[in-house]
Each structure stands twice: as C-alpha cells, then as structure tokens.
Amino acid sequence: MIITDLLGARVYGPDFLGFVSDVRFRFDTESIGQPARLHGIIVSPHARSSSLGFERSGVRSPWPIAALVRWRHRGSFLATWPDIERIDVRQIQLRAGFERGSPELS
Amino acid sequence: MTDDDNQGQRWLDAQLHLLDRQVLDVHGVPIAVVDDLQLSEVPMGVEIPQDTPPPVITALLSGPALARRIFGGRPPESRMIHTPWVAVRDVGVVIKLSVGRDTRDLSWTERWVRDHVIGHIPGGRHTPKGENNEPAQSNERGGS
Numbered sequence: 326m327i328i329t330d331l332l333g334a335r336v337y338g339p340d341f342l343g344f345v346s347d348v349r350f351r352f353d354t355e356s357i358g359q360p361a362r363l364h365g366i367i368v369s370p371h372a373r374s375s376s377l378g379f380e381r382s383g384v385r386s387p388w389p390i391a392a393l394v395r396w397r398h399r400g401s402f403l404a405t406w407p408d409i410e411r412i413d414v415r416q417i418q419l420r421a422g423f424e425r426g427s428p429e430l431s
Numbered sequence: 432m433t434d435d436d437n438q439g440q441r442w443l444d445a446q447l448h449l450l451d452r453q454v455l456d457v458h459g460v461p462i463a464v465v466d467d468l469q470l471s472e473v474p475m476g477v478e479i480p481q482d483t484p485p486p487v488i489t490a491l492l493s494g495p496a497l498a499r500r501i502f503g504g505r506p507p508e509s510r511m512i513h514t515p516w517v518a519v520r521d522v523g524v525v526i527k528l529s530v531g532r533d534t535r536d537l538s539w540t541e542r543w544v545r546d547h548v549i550g551h552i553p554g555g556r557h558t559p560k561g562e563n564n565e566p567a568q569s570n571e572r573g574g575s
C-alpha cells in the first residue's frame with residue numbers, strides 16, 4: 326500500500342464523516358532510526374487538502390490564511406489505528422464507538 | 432515543525448513533514464523529492480482484526496509525479512524508485528539519508544548521461560577554469 330491510497334479517502338462511521346487530510350506516524354523514541362508506525366488518520370469533514378500545519382500546531386499567522394485554513398478544516402479529528410475497521414479503495418470504515426482524538430500536534 | 436511530543440515519542444504527519452520534501456544523500460547532495468510513501472502490508476477490503484499491529488513506513492518513493500498530478504492516476508509501483516526507510520538519518524526541512532547518491536537508483540539516469548554523453552564532450556570531464564565555488568564532491572561536469 327502507498328500513502329496516496331489513504332490521503333483523500335472518504336471516511337465513514339455510522340455515516341459519512343469526512344476525508345483523510347493527513348496520516349500520522351509515531352516513533353517510540355525521539356530517534357528517527359526506528360520503524361515509523363501508523364498512529365492514525367486525520368479526518369476533515371469538509372476538505373481533502375492538508376491543513377498545512379495551521380490547525381495542528383497552534384500557528385495563528387498570517388491570520389487571514391490561518392483563519393481560512395482553520396475554517397476549511399473545522400471539526401477535524403484524529404482516528405487512531407485501532408479504530409480503523411476496514412480499508413477499501415478510497416474509502417475507510419471506522420469501528421462503532423470510535424473516539425475522536427485531537428488532531429493537534431502538542 | 433517537524434516533531435515532538437511529551438513522552439519521548441515523536442510524531443510525523445505524512446503531508447506536513449514528509450511528502451514533497453527534498454532528499455539529501457550522506458554528502459548533502461540533493462537527489463530526489465519524496466512523492467509517496469510505501470507502507471508495510473495492510474489488509475485491504477476485509478475487516479481488520481482489532482489487535483492487528485499498525486503498518487510501518489518501509490520506503491520513500493520517488494518517480495514521475497508531475498504527470499500523475501496533472502492527469503490523475505498513478506504510475507506502476509515498478510516505475511517508482513524506492514529508498515528504504517532504514518536509510519533515513521534525519522527528517523527536518525529536508526530528509527537526510529545515511530547513504531551516498533551513487534548507492535541509490537535515484538540518480539542512475541544522471542550518472543548514465545554524465546558517463547556516456549557529457550563525458551565525451553571536450554572539456555566534459557573536468558571543472559572549468561575559474562570556477563572554484565563548486566562543492567568538493569562535484570568536481571566533474573555533469574555530475575551534480
């Protein structure tokens with residue numbers, strides 16, 4: 326599988342939830358020389374495009390662009406790997422009772 | 432903007448931190464751009480058991496991305512050039528590898544043209560006089 330199979334895919338729970346706007350990977354330590362494990366997908370209800378980091382890292386400037394991007398990606402959430410039930414071509418199904426995590430990078 | 436976390440872990444977002452980043456070899460020479468990422472095997476079209484371990488990045492993919500972005504679709508995976516993830520040394524503004532460019536398939540066309548075309552042009556095998564500002568490792572014309 327390649328990552329562009331996931332980016333932009335439609336995400337469903339009980340109903341349509343949005344699109345995959347990014348895919349997050351986790352390292353168990355600060356070192357890059359580790360396997361990069363898929364942590365989860367960031368689901369954006371209104372946009373397929375990336376939020377360019379504005380929403381996720383608390384960046385607020387330049388404010389017109391930040392405001393526009395944050396508005397485009399309002400309601401975004403992180404769905405972690407254990408909550409992914411099924412991956413099809415351009416479509417992902419989440420498990421019943423999935424949790425909406427914060428998409429922000431702290 | 433590349434990282435961080437609170438419990439000694441590190442996070443990377445594919446679009447934000449990896450895709451379209453320039454890749455430098457161990458000497459700092461740009462050799463490619465990340466067009467895609469290859470993941471380990473994921474069950475497709477079937478229910479994923481809850482305890483399935485998450486997939487990992489196995490390789491950075493580079494290749495003919497321009498046509499795909501204009502016309503859609505994607506090239507066959509055989510057309511993409513794989514850089515194994517284990518060769519990645521650092522991810523920042525650029526992605527640094529721990530291997531040299533000549534050990535990668537990424538630059539074979541450039542090396543072929545250098546050796547078989549540029550090298551046969553008179554003066555094509557040395558640095559022109561007066562150009563002292565080139566990096567030390569690219570002292571052959573057509574080699575950078």
